Every structure is written in structure tokens, then in C-alpha cells.
Amino acid sequence: MKRTSNVAICLALALSIVLYSTSGLGAAASSHMSHPAPTQMAISAPEIVKTGEEFVVEVMHVIDQDQSRPIEGAEVYLVPRYQPYYTGTGTDEESKAIQPQVIGTTDADGKLAVAVSDAGDFYLTVKQPGFNQAFHPITVWDAEAGTFFRTSKSIYRQGEPVGFSFTNGLGSSITLSRGAPWEISRPDGTVVFSPISIMIIVDLGPGETQTWAWDQTDDEGNPVEPGLYVVNLETSAGNMSAMFCITGLKADKEHQNPDPEMPEHNPFKDVTGEHPWGDPHILSLYERQIIQGKSADMFDPEGSLTRAEFVTLLLRACGIEPLKAQDLAIEAAFETSDSFSKQDIMGRDMVLLPEDGHWAEPYIHTAMGLGIIRPEEYPDGFGPDTPITRMEVCVMAARALGLENEAVQNAGALPGFDDYESIPPTYRGYVVKAVEWGVLRGYPDGTFLPGNGATRREAAVIIYRLLELD
Structure with a gap:
């Protein structure tokens, strides 16, 4: 199937992970919170609209499961879903957060009719005295693009149906040559699955959406391996593609890997086995070629973990090979995606990697x-050699677990930590999902400390516990 420049990459958010100190890992976080539970408020609105399209936002006071009443005079704000990280309250870092934009006030029925002119991923949010701060995720796609093709998220767990949809935003019908005019391929163009469908012409009228799903099996009916994939769609308006991945990380929140034992082969002089929490995990990941030392015989377990190191560990654990410039499907996606900048966060070209670039650039x-x-x-650049914070580890690992949508739906939740206010509200859903999945919990004193760093030993334990091991 021919690929053209009309490509979309589904980018999404997901779950987070809370790091521990050695003494705190695995211990349930104690709760010292005495804050009264706020009155519940909920926002109802579409999850996907196009630029300039009017839609209705409804704000309700949730009394109980069966009762709710409208809230009149509630100011509704629009805020970008992805913002600069900050930790702590009343700090200079917090001033980096993008301030919400007021888009209107609800009427006596708790409703507001509004349209958004800018494309992107946002939250609608309302903050009323005495109520919880409510959030509602909404994606606004560019109406001038004419069509909208995307997967339901960018990362899927093994065995999870891969959903994708195509919306006709043109003023005339678009023809689909058959009931399932799509195929799944690897980034290098190798076809993995082509559905058998009825050869009938399907006309998709203006504003209509068609959805499909793939069950992660190949043409022989066998489950596919974790890695990168591309769904290619053929329409009369052009051929379109969307990239996604199937993660090799654990697919069940109840799954727990047993702690490993010290292996006989140990190349690192500073991984002696004196630390049963961490040393066996380091060597287990080394045997799986997921983690490497600082040199042939030194690991530096107490050294600070950098952003580049964690991204590399995470993708290797997911079973994802870094992109290559010759992968034509990926190159096309980079060039044409509205939501993806061709310049990476180090200011270099996204596809053609310079010879003098950073060692982790393909992974980044x-x-x-x-x-x-x-x-x-x-906004100030990625800084690949900057020590990573616990908050960053939470968000990156959550997304790699395929829990983006669940975390986004839990924005504004109140994690059970004394210092929950130091976690940006739009990122609290990741912490909630991380605790729910039992990946890690907070410190024994009930804190989360999102701005703290992580060591290379801690990273090894985290990655090991995220793996899907028998």
C-alpha cells in the first residue's frame, strides 16, 4: 500500500511511577493527610472536536451516584494538556506553568456553548471554592486539514485491541474501497496483517467517522511481538498512516516479578551483592542487554540517573528498537504530523541523525x-545529561506502560501523599494509576517528593519490576 504525506501520529499520555529510597521501596505510603474531602464536581463535553466547531460544556455538582445538579456561573478554563514540569508550591518553577485561559461562564443550566480556534490537546477545567478542581480532556484537530486519522493511543499493552479511526472533515463524501481498507506494517514497510474484508464501496459523508480495531495477530493468527508498528489506511482522499507501539512491559497490574538472585557472572566491581535491593536487579537487566555499566567493570549504582539513560532503559525494556532514518513510514510521519515537531528537543533534525549527535539521540x-x-x-530544551527527577520518571514510565488515557482521565485526583500539592494537578492521575498498579508507592513518611532525583540502582529495580517476566 502506498503511503503519502497525510499522516498522523497518535501521541498520548499515560501512568506514572513513584520512586523510593532503599528503605521506602515497596512499603505502603502512610497517610498523614487531614484534608476534608471536597464536594465533587464534574465536566461533561466531547473528547474530540475540530477547530471552530461549537460544542457544549456542562458543569455539574455530583451529589451522589444518581443525583447531580447544574452549577451556574462556573468559569470554564482551557489549559494545554502538556506543560513544563514543576514541583513544589509557590516556587519559581511553578511560574513556568501555562496559565489557564477563561473561555466562558456557565448559564443557569450549568452549560456553556463555546468553540476553540487552536488545534492541540487540552483540558477543560473548572475550579470553584468548596469543590474539587475538575478536568476534562479534549483534543481539537485542525479543520483545515480536512481529515483526521489516528490511533486511540500511541502505546498498547500486549493483547490489547488497537483501535483507530478516520473522520471526514471535508464538505463532500470520501470513498473507502472496501470495508477494511487498511493494513498493519512494520516501520520498514513489511506487512504484518491485511484484513479480509467485503469488497464493497463505502461512502463516508461529511462529519462522519469510521472506526476499526486490530487484535495484535499476524496473517497466520499468531500474536505479534512487542515493537513499533504502522497502520496504513487507503481512501479516495489519499493514503494515511499512524504510528503506534506494542509495549513489552507488563500488561497486568497484578503481575509481580519475583526478585532475582545474584548470578554467577558479574562484570562489575561495584555491584558486590551487599545490596540485595538493587544489585541482583542490575545484573539481571545486564544479562538481558537492557542496562550497561559506566565502563566494562564499573556500574556506578549510586550515581545520578540522567534523562537520556532512563529513556534508553525504558525503550529497551519495552522491546522497542530506535527509529532509523531509512524507515520510510516513520520519515513520512515525522514530516507531516501536525502534533509532532520535526525538530527534536535538542534542536536537531528528527530524522537525519548527525554524526556528532548525542549517543541516545535515536532513543530520544x-x-x-x-x-x-x-x-x-x-521549553528550555531536553538536556539529555540532566539528572532525571522522580516526577519525570513517573510520567515517562506511565506512558510506556500504555496507561496514558487512564492517567489523563484522572487529572486533578488527590493522591494519598502529604505533599500532593507539590505534584502538578494535571499529572496527579499518573501517580494515582501507578499506586493502583502497585509498581511503586511513596515514602514511609507519607511523602512523594516529586523533585528528588533517582540513582542508577533505583532505576534498575524500577525497570525490572516493569518487565513482563514468566
């Missing part, structure tokens, strides 16, 4: 293409 490119890294979160 791939992580950006999948939405694990968002340029909006690093």
Missing part, C-alpha cells in the same frame, strides 16, 4: 514519536 527521537517525551514539557 523514538520516545518523542511515541509521546513518551513531549516537547511542551521541556
Whole structure:
């Protein structure tokens, strides 16, 4: 199937992970919170609209499961979904957060009719005294593009149906040559699955949407391996593609890997086995070629973990090979995606990697293409050699687990940590999902400390526990 420049990459958000100190890992976070539970408020609105399209926002006071009443005079704000990270309250970092834009006030029925002129991923949010701050995710696609093709998210767990949809935003019908005019391929163009469908012409009228799903099997009916994939769609308006991946990380929140034992082969002088929390995990990942030392015989387990190191570990654990410039499907996607900048967050070209670039640049490119890294979160540049914070580890790992949509739906939640206010409201959903999945919990004193760093030893334990091991 021929690919053209009309391409979309589904970028999404997902789950987060809370790092521990050695003494705190695995211990349930104690709760010292005495804050009264706020009155519940909910926002109802479409999740996808096009620029300039009027839609209705409804704000309700949720009394109980069966009762709610409208809230009159509620100011509705629009805020970008992805923002610069900050930790702490009342700090200089917090001033980097993008301030919400007031888009209107609800009427006596708790409703507001509004249209958004800018394309992108946003939250609608309302903050009323005495109520919880409510959030509603909304994606606004560019009406001038004419069509909208995307996967339901960018990262899927193994066995999870891969959903994708095509919307006709033109003023005339678009023809689909058959009931399932799509195929799944690898980034190099190798076809993995072509559905058998009825050879009938389907006319998709203006404003109509067609959806499909793939069950992660190949043409022989066998489950496919984790890695990068592209769904290619053929229409009379042009051929379109969307990239996604199937992660090799654990697919079940109840799954727990047993702690490994020290292997006989140990190339690192500073990984002696004196630390049962971490040393066996380091060597287990080394045997799986996921982690490497600082040199042939030194690992530096207490050294600070950098952003580039964690991104590399995460993608290797997912079973994802970094992108290559010769992958034509990926090159086309980079060149034409509205939501993806061709310049990476280090200011270099996204596809053609310069010879003098950073050692982790292919991994960083791939992580950006999948939405694990968002340029909006690093307005001053990614800084690949900067020590990573616990908050960053949370968000990146959450997205790699394929829990983007669940975390986004939980924006504004109140994690059970004494210092929850130091976690940006739009990122609290990641913490909630991380605790729910039992990946890691908070410190024994009930804190989260999102601005703290992580060591290379801690990273090894985190990655090991994220793996899908038998």
C-alpha cells in the first residue's frame, strides 16, 4: 500500500511511577493527610472536536451516584494538556506553568456553548471554592486539514485491541474501497496483517467517522511481538498512516516479578551483592542487554540517573528498537504530523541523525514519536545529561506502560501523599494509576517528593519490576 504525506501520529499520555529510597521501596505510603474531602464536581463535553466547531460544556455538582445538579456561573478554563514540569508550591518553577485561559461562564443550566480556534490537546477545567478542581480532556484537530486519522493511543499493552479511526472533515463524501481498507506494517514497510474484508464501496459523508480495531495477530493468527508498528489506511482522499507501539512491559497490574538472585557472572566491581535491593536487579537487566555499566567493570549504582539513560532503559525494556532514518513510514510521519515537531528537543533534525549527535539521540527521537517525551514539557530544551527527577520518571514510565488515557482521565485526583500539592494537578492521575498498579508507592513518611532525583540502582529495580517476566 502506498503511503503519502497525510499522516498522523497518535501521541498520548499515560501512568506514572513513584520512586523510593532503599528503605521506602515497596512499603505502603502512610497517610498523614487531614484534608476534608471536597464536594465533587464534574465536566461533561466531547473528547474530540475540530477547530471552530461549537460544542457544549456542562458543569455539574455530583451529589451522589444518581443525583447531580447544574452549577451556574462556573468559569470554564482551557489549559494545554502538556506543560513544563514543576514541583513544589509557590516556587519559581511553578511560574513556568501555562496559565489557564477563561473561555466562558456557565448559564443557569450549568452549560456553556463555546468553540476553540487552536488545534492541540487540552483540558477543560473548572475550579470553584468548596469543590474539587475538575478536568476534562479534549483534543481539537485542525479543520483545515480536512481529515483526521489516528490511533486511540500511541502505546498498547500486549493483547490489547488497537483501535483507530478516520473522520471526514471535508464538505463532500470520501470513498473507502472496501470495508477494511487498511493494513498493519512494520516501520520498514513489511506487512504484518491485511484484513479480509467485503469488497464493497463505502461512502463516508461529511462529519462522519469510521472506526476499526486490530487484535495484535499476524496473517497466520499468531500474536505479534512487542515493537513499533504502522497502520496504513487507503481512501479516495489519499493514503494515511499512524504510528503506534506494542509495549513489552507488563500488561497486568497484578503481575509481580519475583526478585532475582545474584548470578554467577558479574562484570562489575561495584555491584558486590551487599545490596540485595538493587544489585541482583542490575545484573539481571545486564544479562538481558537492557542496562550497561559506566565502563566494562564499573556500574556506578549510586550515581545520578540522567534523562537520556532512563529513556534508553525504558525503550529497551519495552522491546522497542530506535527509529532509523531509512524507515520510510516513520520519515513520512515525522514530516507531516501536525502534533509532532520535526525538530527534536535538542534542536536537531528528527530524522537525519548527525554524526556528532548525542549517543541516545535515536532513543530520544523514538520516545518523542511515541509521546513518551513531549516537547511542551521541556521549553528550555531536553538536556539529555540532566539528572532525571522522580516526577519525570513517573510520567515517562506511565506512558510506556500504555496507561496514558487512564492517567489523563484522572487529572486533578488527590493522591494519598502529604505533599500532593507539590505534584502538578494535571499529572496527579499518573501517580494515582501507578499506586493502583502497585509498581511503586511513596515514602514511609507519607511523602512523594516529586523533585528528588533517582540513582542508577533505583532505576534498575524500577525497570525490572516493569518487565513482563514468566
